[in-house]
Amino acid sequence: MVQAREIDPSASPLDYYGYELRRLREGAGLKQSQLGDIIYCTGSLIGMVENGRRVPTRDFSERVDAALVTDGHFSRLVGLVLRSVLPTWFQAYAEMEARASFISAYQSQLVYGLLQTEAYARAVLGVEKPDKLDTAVAARMDRQRILARENPPVLWVVLDEAVLLREIGGREVMREQLAHLLSLQDRQWLEIQVLPFEVGQHAGMMGSFNLLRFDDDPDIHYCESYDSGHMTANPQVIKERSVGYARLQAEALSPRASAVLIARVMEERYGKHPEPGGRAVA
Template identity: 60%
Template sequence: MTHINVLDPGASPLDYYGFELRRLREGAGLTQRQLGDILNYTGSLVGQVETARKVPTPEFSERLDAALGTGGLFSRLVELVLRSQLPSWFQQVAELQTRAAEIYSFEMGMVPGLLQTRAYARAVLGAIDQADLEDRTAVRLARQRIFEKEAPPLFWGVLSEAALHQEIGGPVVMREQLAHLLAFQETPRINIQVLPFTSGGHAGMTGSFDIYRFVGDPAIVYTESYGSAHPTANPDTVKDCSLRYDHLQAAALSLKDSADLIRRVTEARYGDQLA
């Protein structure tokens, strides 16, 4: 007889998700393979999620809700699961991003996580550590679902021109990533400015940072170092970083000129002609 792993639903959001999936699948009289066929996934994947060995994706969860008629249960649960899979030091930051009404981000050397493509995120996360890379990539991309909310945050990003030239993942990955940035021109709540090399010394030379603003709560500044997050609501820090951000925006190219620079860098470095 095959041993069935018995999960403790209180152990973690991932265990609870797997426990509920098995309970409802069996209640519907379906085998893992039969449910997999309905979902257009393998029965093996269903089994891995049921035993908390695989992190479910939002798409998998949406298909589960449709197949089992669960009224959005798994789509709600997957948000908790994915957040629980983030490094412990970053979980508070992910919560801040979810709650923020406005996000202002300055990045020195790469595209911020909220704007990354799957291939780019995979290359960033796998630069040193390949373990559980697909799951970690899915968890990072899931943070971008904040832009799908009924009232998504206003996002304003200032990227150093260096982020366009740092070839992460190779030319194909970079070409796709820069095209992705250009696609946001049609999204008024996501705005991207590039700080060109010609700007010389600037207000962000001490490093990348984010500012999160909320409705009814104090703003928070976020910086990070290796393996640790540093959010603070200290009024002096918020005032200083807000002033720095104002100067960065003033020194950066306009939205249109930024898009033109992204397009030129793509053509020159990654061999693509973008319309």
């Protein structure tokens, strides 16, 4: 059993989660090992979450809710916990992203976070966060829940062709990622376009950027550098970047032609090709 430590529930969402887990577990008359047996994990994991030393997953939270009959308390709270472990400079954007009714994204190097597979995200995040990789991946995957809402935001993504060719995580990971993009093409509120190399110079050459639109709030432009993000509602910036995004959309391949290109790259670059001896390799 993990030694209990005093938790200040007001210190962070993670500490509040741990405090509530301990309070409700003890209220149910269960030891850590007993709750662990019920939700199919170790008692030590329960203890680490209660002490704020392990970030809970959404699956863990749903099982705790079922075991302690808490009416979705931890399932609601885990979203705040996962958002709180995002980089401090990114948290404000993630909150605005979750509230947006229309998201326009141009990505010059990577698949947009809301469209990444878990394996692709793990490869990307593992470069900078190898010691906190599971937590970082869980937080990124949790952001994608907004696309599964009953009323999801409109998401329009323009990807530079380089995104398709940059091999992230190896050929199998890339094949899975491109297949995932293709699987999204029938979503009512989601469109993906590819900006081909042949366009040459274009309105996104300064780098990736996003535009967020809201039902009752001003539009927001977002871009980031190595270790910081910048959001602004400056009307002139919004005007210029909105026109720039419209130009990117106009110069990019249509969503249907983009899907054809994605499928071709997936098969030609990341498909399974036979070795001289006839054995297929990834």
